[in-house]
Amino acid sequence: MSEPLVLGIETSCDETGVAIVRGSELLTDVTASSMDEHARYGGIVPEVASRAHLEAFLPTLDTALERADVDLSEVDAIAVTAGPGLVGSLTVGAAAAKALALGTGKPLYGVNHVIGHAAVDELVHGPFPERFVSLVVSGGHSSLLLVDDIATGVRELGQTLDDAAGEAFDKVGRLLGLPYPGGPHVDRLSREGDREAIRFPRGLTAGKDKERYAYDFSFSGLKTAVARYVEGYQDRGENVPAADVAAGFSESVAEVLVTKSLAACERNGCDTLVIGGGFSANSRLRELAAEEAEDRGITVRIPPIRYCTDNGAMIAALGSALVRSGAAPSSLDLPTDSGMP
Ligand code: KG4
Numbered sequence: 454m455s456e457p458l459v460l461g462i463e464t465s466c467d468e469t470g471v472a473i474v475r476g477s478e479l480l481t482d483v484t485a486s487s488m489d490e491h492a493r494y495g496g497i498v499p500e501v502a503s504r505a506h507l508e509a510f511l512p513t514l515d516t517a518l519e520r521a522d523v524d525l526s527e528v529d530a531i532a533v534t535a536g537p538g539l540v541g542s543l544t545v546g547a548a549a550a551k552a553l554a555l556g557t558g559k560p561l562y563g564v565n566h567v568i569g570h571a572a573v574d575e576l577v578h579g580p581f582p583e584r585f586v587s588l589v590v591s592g593g594h595s596s597l598l599l600v601d602d603i604a605t606g607v608r609e610l611g612q613t614l615d616d617a618a619g620e621a622f623d624k625v626g627r628l629l630g631l632p633y634p635g636g637p638h639v640d641r642l643s644r645e646g647d648r649e650a651i652r653f654p655r656g657l658t659a660g661k662d663k664e665r666y667a668y669d670f671s672f673s674g675l676k677t678a679v680a681r682y683v684e685g686y687q688d689r690g691e692n693v694p695a696a697d698v699a700a701g702f703s704e705s706v707a708e709v710l711v712t713k714s715l716a717a718c719e720r721n722g723c724d725t726l727v728i729g730g731g732f733s734a735n736s737r738l739r740e741l742a743a744e745e746a747e748d749r750g751i752t753v754r755i756p757p758i759r760y761c762t763d764n765g766a767m768i769a770a771l772g773s774a775l776v777r778s779g780a781a782p783s784s785l786d787l788p789t790d791s792g793m794p
């Protein structure tokens with residue numbers, strides 16, 4: 454087969470994404486988001502997200518086909534997020550993908566959303582090296598992956614034991630009275646603070662935890678430490694040094710993510726770290742990763758931010774890699790799995 458034409462569908466959270474790739478060339482990527490509807494609740498409301506996918510799917514698909522100038526009958530395969538994610542949201546995308554596969558007679562590939570966050574980088578920065586480490590960080594996940602083959606050889610080295618990095622930022626944003634989602638606001642505020650003024654704990658980096666949880670993360674103790682610190686000021690009726698809190702907190706998260714990712718590279722003989730997920734917009738993470746990796750001769754690849762947040766391109770990219778690897782398609786009764794490892 455010449456380079457396969459693959460349609461990718463992503464509906465695991467609040468973004469309805471449809472993209473088309475030919476091989477590893479992105480033809481189009483269209484996203485509709487229901488974030489505005491969730492912002493007033495201060496968090497994602499699963500029922501609202503599911504309904505929004507239902508309403509957005511067909512217009513998003515039509516726009517993608519039109520922009521790529523592709524007829525549905527030309528598509529070689531249909532890839533869809535099978536998990537992890539919100540069960541109702543996943544179900545809408547999977548039902549749509551199955552209907553398209555059944556209607557066109559084309560094979561269906563159910564794919565893992567977290568691996569998709571790494572896979573999308575191939576569309577941007579070209580072929581992957583033989584082996585690399587990927588850090589996937591967002592509001593829902595913080596995982597370290599060891600990748601020998603993006604389609605068939607991905608192993609999870611570790612993940613967060615409690616909050617995801619973005620989630621911790623959103624919670625600290627709320628503590629500091631910033632709008633939801635707080636991540637970008639805390640990041641902006643941190644640039645005005647002194648990152649050495651307050652030293653917050655670095656989760657799972659000391660003592661026995663350092664070896665036992667070498668590639669796992671924990672941000673909930675850090676979040677509690679920040680809450681206690683802020684409450685101390687509030688109890689005394691003093692102004693919270695918000696910029697220093699944001700800077701100290703950001704430093705702790707970035708340092709832990711970067712240290713563990715680079716240790717994973719070095720111990721597994723990898724000279725490339727691919728970072729993905731919406732949290733990779735974080736300025737301190739980018740800065741520290743670039744600095745520390747350069748010292749160790751490791752290349753850091755981060756796709757532009759529009760491909761780091763949830764989108765269809767990541768699913769089309771992984772679907773295309775599966776087709777090219779000769780992997781067997783999924784059956785039409787493909788189950789969704791909200792807790793997919
Ligand atoms: O991947 P994404 O768009 O959605 C999820 O799958 O979660 O990631 C969004 C998460 C949110 O928690 C958001 O606050 C956080 O990433 N985030 C940031 C920044 N930009 C987005 N956190 C810290 N600094 C940023 N610049």
Ligand code: ZN
Pocket residue numbers: 566570591593730731762763
């Ligand atoms: Zn995601």
